[in-house]
Amino acid sequence: MKFKSIKGTKDVLPDESYRWQFVEQKIRSVMHTFSYHEIRTPVFEETALFARGIGELTDIVGKEMYTFQDRGGTMLTLKPEMTAAVMRSYLQHNLGEQKPLVKVYYIAPMFRQEKPQAGRLRQFHQFGAEAIGGSSPFVDAEIIALSAEVYRVLGVKNFQIKINSVGCINCRPQYKEILKKHLQNVFKELSEESKQRLEQNPLRILDSKDENDQKLTTDAPLMKDHLCKECSEHFIELQSILRSLNIEFEIDGRIVRGLDYYTKTAYEIISKDLGAQDALVGGGRYDLLLKEIGGKQTPSVGFAAGIERLLLTMEKQQIFTGENIKPKVFIVSADEEGRGYAVEQAMILRRNNIPCEVDLLGRSLKSQMREADRQKVEFVIIIGGNELQKGLVIIKNMKNGIQTSIGVKDLVSHFQEPGENIETRENR
RNA sequence: GUGUCCAUAGUUCAGUUUGGUUAGAACGCCAGGUUGUGGCCCUGGAGGUCGUGGGUUCAAGUCCCACUGGACACCCCA
Structure with missing residues (x-):
C-alpha cells in the first residue's frame, strides 16, 4: 500500500517552499503598512456558521464543503472561506466594542471539494483582509487599494481591477425583476443552465461563459444602472476616491459575486496570465453578513485572494522570488x-x-x-x-x-x- | 457532477501505430579518474512489480474493460 496526498491537495516541497515564504512575507509587510492586524481562526467551524453566512443556496455550501460529524455529534466543516469565520470571531469577542473600525488580515488554508483544475485545488490558500464597521466608500477604496498594492509590491504585471455595484436589499429585487423580464424575451435561446438560473439567480446569467448567452445579454439591463440613490452615490464616490489614489480600474457591470452576502461594491482582480480560473482577488462589501449570523448590522468590506493563483501568475511572468536559503x-x-x-x-x-x-x-x-x-x-x-x-x-x-x-x-x-x-x- | 486528453527510473521523455529475447536515453544521484580540494570532462554504479485490477493471447509496457490518479475545460470560484 502506497500513500499519496489526496486528490486536489499538494505538498510544498523543500525546493519551492521559499517562494511561499517570500510571498507571505511581502503580504504581511503590505498588510502592516496599511495597519491591518493578523487574525487566526480554527480550520473548522460549526457547519451552521457557513450555511448561514455564505448562503444555503450557494454552490459552496450546497455541494463543496468538507462536512463531518465529530465524536460528540456536532456537525463541523473545514472552512471553505474566511469571512464567515472572521465575523464569528468578531462577534464572539465583541471586537467592535474596542474600536469602531476593525481591520484584520489572514493567510490561511481553505477547503472546497471541487474538481481540481488550473488554479483550483481542494485545499488551497488565501490571503485576505476585512475592514469591519465602516460604511464609507473610503473603506471600500482602502480594501481595493490594499489588495492591489500586494500585487504591485510583488511585481505582478497584467492585472486588472474590475469594479461593480450589486446594489442592496432596496434596489436589487426591483432590478432582478427588470432583468428577468428582459431575459424572458430570449428565454428559448438561452443555454440550459441559464434557463435554470433565471428564477433563482438571474444575475449569474450575465457572467455566463456560454458565447450565445453572452451575445443574448449584450444589451441586458445592468444593476449599476438601476441602483437606488444611496447605492449610486456610494458607487460614484468610490470611483472618484480610486481615481484620486491613482488606482486604475474599470467598471464591469457583469461582475457578480457568488456568495450571498455581498452588497454595493463587488470587485475582482483578474490576471491575464491565468487559465480559465483567472480571478486573483474577489471581494466587496457585505453589510448584511454580521446580522445574518446573529450580530447587529455592521457595514463591512473585505477581499480574498488565492495564493496558488498568485504563484502561478508569478511563475508565468518569471518573477524571481529570491532564492532558497543556503549556507554561507x-x-x-x-x-x-x-x-x-x-x-x-x-x-x-x-x-x-x-x-x-x-x-x-x-x-x-x-x-x-x-x-x-x-x-x-x-x-x-x-x-x-x-x-x-x-x-x-x-x-x-x-x-x-x-x-x-x-x-x-x-x-x-x-x-x-x-x-x-x-x-x-x-x-x- | 460532466467532458477531452494522459499515466514507463528521482525528473523530462523514447519505446505502444505493425504484441515477441535481460525496458532505454538525457538530466539528477552515488563512487572513482593514484599523494588532503568543487564546477568542465572521462569511466563505472545504483535506481523501474511500465498507475492498480481484470481480460484477450503461446506471448502484453504495447490490444480490450474497469478503477484510481493527473492535466485542461464546463460548472463554480480565490
Missing part, C-alpha cells in the same frame, strides 16, 4: 582527525548566527567539496590533522578558488557581518 560556509574535514572538529566549529559558527553546513555522512573530501559546490556556498573551511596541530583552518573562496589560512580563534569574526556581535543578538 561549508566546513569540510580533510581526514578522520578533522571530522569531529569540523562539527564543533560548525556549532560555534551557528551559535554566532553564521549559516553553516557540515558533512554528517563521513564522506570523502572530494564528495564534501562537491556537496559544497552544489549548495553554492561562498566559502569552504577545510580542517584536517595538519591544520589542527597548528591551530589553523583553510578558507577557500569558491568563486575564485583562492585559499588562505587563518587561526581557528578568528573564524567567527572572519565571517561575521561588520557591526554584528554576540551581544547584539539576544535570542539565545
Whole structure:
C-alpha cells in the first residue's frame, strides 16, 4: 500500500517552499503598512456558521464543503472561506466594542471539494483582509487599494481591477425583476443552465461563459444602472476616491459575486496570465453578513485572494522570488582527525548566527567539496590533522578558488557581518 | 457532477501505430579518474512489480474493460 496526498491537495516541497515564504512575507509587510492586524481562526467551524453566512443556496455550501460529524455529534466543516469565520470571531469577542473600525488580515488554508483544475485545488490558500464597521466608500477604496498594492509590491504585471455595484436589499429585487423580464424575451435561446438560473439567480446569467448567452445579454439591463440613490452615490464616490489614489480600474457591470452576502461594491482582480480560473482577488462589501449570523448590522468590506493563483501568475511572468536559503560556509574535514572538529566549529559558527553546513555522512573530501559546490556556498573551511596541530583552518573562496589560512580563534569574526556581535543578538 | 486528453527510473521523455529475447536515453544521484580540494570532462554504479485490477493471447509496457490518479475545460470560484 502506497500513500499519496489526496486528490486536489499538494505538498510544498523543500525546493519551492521559499517562494511561499517570500510571498507571505511581502503580504504581511503590505498588510502592516496599511495597519491591518493578523487574525487566526480554527480550520473548522460549526457547519451552521457557513450555511448561514455564505448562503444555503450557494454552490459552496450546497455541494463543496468538507462536512463531518465529530465524536460528540456536532456537525463541523473545514472552512471553505474566511469571512464567515472572521465575523464569528468578531462577534464572539465583541471586537467592535474596542474600536469602531476593525481591520484584520489572514493567510490561511481553505477547503472546497471541487474538481481540481488550473488554479483550483481542494485545499488551497488565501490571503485576505476585512475592514469591519465602516460604511464609507473610503473603506471600500482602502480594501481595493490594499489588495492591489500586494500585487504591485510583488511585481505582478497584467492585472486588472474590475469594479461593480450589486446594489442592496432596496434596489436589487426591483432590478432582478427588470432583468428577468428582459431575459424572458430570449428565454428559448438561452443555454440550459441559464434557463435554470433565471428564477433563482438571474444575475449569474450575465457572467455566463456560454458565447450565445453572452451575445443574448449584450444589451441586458445592468444593476449599476438601476441602483437606488444611496447605492449610486456610494458607487460614484468610490470611483472618484480610486481615481484620486491613482488606482486604475474599470467598471464591469457583469461582475457578480457568488456568495450571498455581498452588497454595493463587488470587485475582482483578474490576471491575464491565468487559465480559465483567472480571478486573483474577489471581494466587496457585505453589510448584511454580521446580522445574518446573529450580530447587529455592521457595514463591512473585505477581499480574498488565492495564493496558488498568485504563484502561478508569478511563475508565468518569471518573477524571481529570491532564492532558497543556503549556507554561507561549508566546513569540510580533510581526514578522520578533522571530522569531529569540523562539527564543533560548525556549532560555534551557528551559535554566532553564521549559516553553516557540515558533512554528517563521513564522506570523502572530494564528495564534501562537491556537496559544497552544489549548495553554492561562498566559502569552504577545510580542517584536517595538519591544520589542527597548528591551530589553523583553510578558507577557500569558491568563486575564485583562492585559499588562505587563518587561526581557528578568528573564524567567527572572519565571517561575521561588520557591526554584528554576540551581544547584539539576544535570542539565545 | 460532466467532458477531452494522459499515466514507463528521482525528473523530462523514447519505446505502444505493425504484441515477441535481460525496458532505454538525457538530466539528477552515488563512487572513482593514484599523494588532503568543487564546477568542465572521462569511466563505472545504483535506481523501474511500465498507475492498480481484470481480460484477450503461446506471448502484453504495447490490444480490450474497469478503477484510481493527473492535466485542461464546463460548472463554480480565490
